[in-house]
Amino acid sequence: MKDIAEIRADFPILNRKVYDKPLVYFDNGATTQKPQCVIDAVDEVYKSYNGNIHRGVHYLSDMSSEAYENSREKVRSFVNADKREEIIFTSGTTGSINGIAFSFGEQYIKPGDEIILSRLEHHANIVPWQMMCERKGAVLRVIPINDKGEIILEEYYKLLSSRTKIVSVTQASNALGTVLPLIEIIGAAHSVNVPVLIDGAQGIQHGIIDVKALDCDFYAFSGHKIYGPTGIGVLYGKEKWLTELDPFQGGGDMVDKVTFEKTTYNELPFKFEAGTMNYPAAIGLASALDYVLSIGRENIESMEKELLSYATERLSAIKGVKIFGTSDKKISTISFHINGIHQYDTGMILDKMGIAVRTGTHCAQPVMDRYGIDGTVRASLCFYNTKKEIDSLAEGIEKVKSMFA
Amino acid sequence: MSITEIQDNIVEEFSLFDDWMDKYNLLIDLGKELPVIDPKFKVKDFLIEGCQSKVWLHPGFDGNLITFTADSDAIITRGIVALLIKVLSNRSPDEIINSDLYFIDKIGLRQNLSPTRSNGLLSMVRQMKLYAIAYNAKNK
Numbered sequence: 001m002k003d004i005a006e007i008r009a010d011f012p013i014l015n016r017k018v019y020d021k022p023l024v025y026f027d028n029g030a031t032t033q034k035p036q037c038v039i040d041a042v043d044e045v046y047k048s049y050n051g052n053i054h055r056g057v058h059y060l061s062d063m064s065s066e067a068y069e070n071s072r073e074k075v076r077s078f079v080n081a082d083k084r085e086e087i088i089f090t091s092g093t094t095g096s097i098n099g100i101a102f103s104f105g106e107q108y109i110k111p112g113d114e115i116i117l118s119r120l121e122h123h124a125n126i127v128p129w130q131m132m133c134e135r136k137g138a139v140l141r142v143i144p145i146n147d148k149g150e151i152i153l154e155e156y157y158k159l160l161s162s163r164t165k166i167v168s169v170t171q172a173s174n175a176l177g178t179v180l181p182l183i184e185i186i187g188a189a190h191s192v193n194v195p196v197l198i199d200g201a202q203g204i205q206h207g208i209i210d211v212k213a214l215d216c217d218f219y220a221f222s223g224h225k226i227y228g229p230t231g232i233g234v235l236y237g238k239e240k241w242l243t244e245l246d247p248f249q250g251g252g253d254m255v256d257k258v259t260f261e262k263t264t265y266n267e268l269p270f271k272f273e274a275g276t277m278n279y280p281a282a283i284g285l286a287s288a289l290d291y292v293l294s295i296g297r298e299n300i301e302s303m304e305k306e307l308l309s310y311a312t313e314r315l316s317a318i319k320g321v322k323i324f325g326t327s328d329k330k331i332s333t334i335s336f337h338i339n340g341i342h343q344y345d346t347g348m349i350l351d352k353m354g355i356a357v358r359t360g361t362h363c364a365q366p367v368m369d370r371y372g373i374d375g376t377v378r379a380s381l382c383f384y385n386t387k388k389e390i391d392s393l394a395e396g397i398e399k400v401k402s403m404f405a
Numbered sequence: 406m407s408i409t410e411i412q413d414n415i416v417e418e419f420s421l422f423d424d425w426m427d428k429y430n431l432l433i434d435l436g437k438e439l440p441v442i443d444p445k446f447k448v449k450d451f452l453i454e455g456c457q458s459k460v461w462l463h464p465g466f467d468g469n470l471i472t473f474t475a476d477s478d479a480i481i482t483r484g485i486v487a488l489l490i491k492v493l494s495n496r497s498p499d500e501i502i503n504s505d506l507y508f509i510d511k512i513g514l515r516q517n518l519s520p521t522r523s524n525g526l527l528s529m530v531r532q533m534k535l536y537a538i539a540y541n542a543k544n545k
Contacts, residue, residue: 341480
């Protein structure tokens with residue numbers, strides 16, 4: 001296995017300085033940095049074989065199409081789906097969720113129906129459902145969380161009823177890091193024949209994901225959060241659902257036959273891929289998944305676990321630091337607040353020390369409301385981070401404290 | 406002092422420091438000097454909400470000059486608010502409308518006023534000018 005220096009050398013940006021200080025990149029929850037192989041893969045498309053996919057008879061189009069379909073196969077095997085037809089490329093997690101919320105809503109939702117989400121959702125897994133509920137006269141029901149930032153399963157079980165039509169929850173909270181008990185959530189929903197969508201934006205990059213073992217009906221994630229390019233995402237759906245659902249977008253490539261009277265749709269997965277897809281990014285994503293596999297997902301999990309426990313220990317030891325999200329099951333994300341100091345001030349000073357964190361509500365305002373706060377500082381770590389960087393953060397926090405005391 | 410002179414003074418004050426931390430320490434001190442806004446104006450009507458920090462801005466007009474009082478929940482933002490007040494408070498509507506705020510750029514705080522940095526400061530400058538336009542119209 002590569003050591004940490006070798007791993008870091010794979011990511012050119014990690015070597016740069018900001019304000020003359022070595023970059024400490026702790027905003028991986030927002031987007032991850034890219035290894036050279038991903039940058040090369042995208043570069044290679046444009047340099048040597050760019051041609052629009054699925055359309056031409058010519059050589060370049062063939063090459064692009066083949067690489068694009070190979071990426072689909074790569075994603076299929078990465079999430080352990082049964083069939084390549086179950087893997088739809090989208091623009092990102094947001095695109096995937098919006099698509100399902102639209103198509104599912106149009107087809108199955110009636111006034112008074114209920115959709116269950118959790119309090120931990122990112123806005124991307126709230127607003128599309130809210131928009132659908134407004135159109136359809138349906139109602140959102142929300143699974144509450146406890147003080148540790150864990151969902152309360154008993155309350156979820158109580159929410160499930162004959163009115164429930166779909167459950168859509170995140171795999172891990174972007175704001176607090178909590179990992180949700182997906183097996184229990186999916187099992188309970190299925191026992192009353194309700195399908196479940198998993199927002200995997202904060203889950204896919206942190207360990208092994210097996211959609212078959214999970215038995216989720218839909219799974220959404222973004223390429224750029226798993227070391228791939230931006231502008232590409234994935235929607236996994238069980239074949240049964242994707243066959244039944246109508247497309248959420250119309251356009252070229254997704255059709256079988258078009259007349260002005262009626263259009264029939266192409267077969268899966270193309271039915272859901274209208275217009276020119278971001279095939280260079282899909283090809284880059286495949287390279288990112290290869291990279292993750294080359295490091296090893298078990299290795300990533302154990303490296304991140306160690307970083308999380310070290311960071312938790314270091315930050316907890318600083319007087320005045322309060323960590324939000326204290327579940328035993330967390331991804332390597334730490335949300336915190338320094339007593340009496342606004343998160344924006346903290347973020348600005350850390351930035352000047354070369355430390356990139358996110359501040360604010362993290363697109364998860366209901367989580368902040370739960371704690372009665374208007375934001376936190378979030379350090380989201382991943383396997384290429386180091387304990388030394390965590391030490392820098394701890395020193396940064398001390399500096400912030402001394403400046404604003 | 407004219408708006409230009411005050412801006413030049415600020416630029417000079419900041420030019421004494423090369424280090425970012427020193428510049429921020431100065432901002433923090435400026436924030437502490439900002440005259441306290443009347444708590445009754447720290448309400449929604451006078452709130453300029455950014456997604457990072459909040460700014461409250463209250464205008465007063467004596468028929469001649471506009472006086473601003475303001476506050477923010479973040480100290481660095483409050484420091485920049487204090488600078489904007491220094492430059493734009495106690496001015497005629499015309500002066501405010503025609504002002505060109507180059508000092509922010511020159512002291513290296515432009516990123517704090519960029520539209521991508523939603524801390525409410527850019528909206529604050531817009532709001533100050535809007536008040537000036539409104540008072541100007543009222544005067545005519």
